[in-house]
Amino acid sequence: MSLSLDRLDRFARHIVLPEIGGAGQVALARKHLVLVGLGGIGSPALQYLAAAGIGRLTLVDDDKVDISNLQRQTLYNERDVGHGKAISAKRWIKLFDPALDVEISDRRIDPSRAAALVEGAHLVLDGTDNFATRLAVSDACVKAGVPLLSAAVGRFQGQVGAFAGHLQGEACYRCFVGDAFDAEDCDTCAEDGMLGAMAGWVGSFAALQAVRILLEDVSGFGDPQWSRVNLLDGIQPGMRQFTIAKDPACKGCGSGT
Numbered sequence: 001m002s003l004s005l006d007r008l009d010r011f012a013r014h015i016v017l018p019e020i021g022g023a024g025q026v027a028l029a030r031k032h033l034v035l036v037g038l039g040g041i042g043s044p045a046l047q048y049l050a051a052a053g054i055g056r057l058t059l060v061d062d063d064k065v066d067i068s069n070l071q072r073q074t075l076y077n078e079r080d081v082g083h084g085k086a087i088s089a090k091r092w093i094k095l096f097d098p099a100l101d102v103e104i105s106d107r108r109i110d111p112s113r114a115a116a117l118v119e120g121a122h123l124v125l126d127g128t129d130n131f132a133t134r135l136a137v138s139d140a141c142v143k144a145g146v147p148l149l150s151a152a153v154g155r156f157q158g159q160v161g162a163f164a165g166h167l168q169g170e171a172c173y174r175c176f177v178g179d180a181f182d183a184e185d186c187d188t189c190a191e192d193g194m195l196g197a198m199a200g201w202v203g204s205f206a207a208l209q210a211v212r213i214l215l216e217d218v219s220g221f222g223d224p225q226w227s228r229v230n231l232l233d234g235i236q237p238g239m240r241q242f243t244i245a246k247d248p249a250c251k252g253c254g255s256g257t
Ligand SMILES: [Zn+2]
Pocket: 165, 171, 172, 173, 174, 175, 176, 246, 247, 250, 251, 252, 253, 254
């Protein structure tokens, strides 16, 4: 597979980067990414992932666009208010780059539905705001052998972690947060408030990490940083990183399964 002339032009600034190059750009065009959650994180993440030329995208969200979303969910405009986020996001992609292959799901994720959605993907990026969904997605990823990039934001703190619990010695998202949240379905965003650009920072950093993971075997962009979580602080601006140990008794990836 080679890139057509107009695709070479479109991705010229990627292709001149030794960390991506022509081989990396061709690889991205062959990748399938599942994006769960098209809100404050998923919206800017999707814009950068689509712009990066990731060839196949599955977009998952059961919510509708509300006027209060426009303060941070940069994908949408006033015309989308009242329409589904998934169909609105697909409409945006079709205008932005019709060459990308887009599927959507606008139904709420539960454990049985999560398995079908992540099957065969190269990477899942989860930017949803409730733990029940996040844990269902994580468990499905481990079972299907699909890596998971998990991103979250609250007030002025964000976190982005890369998980490959299906690999020996690597943690899954459940190793990180434990089982206590299985039944919890909280939408803290409405209560806590959030600076729009903070969600944008977390979402665009998640997109950067997603490209890194998708190019793991293709270029010298660095390792995928499995089992590591980055904390992004917007009050005292900076980032720090820590490593999550695999829990041998984990219900998602260990002996507790
Ligand atoms: Zn685990």
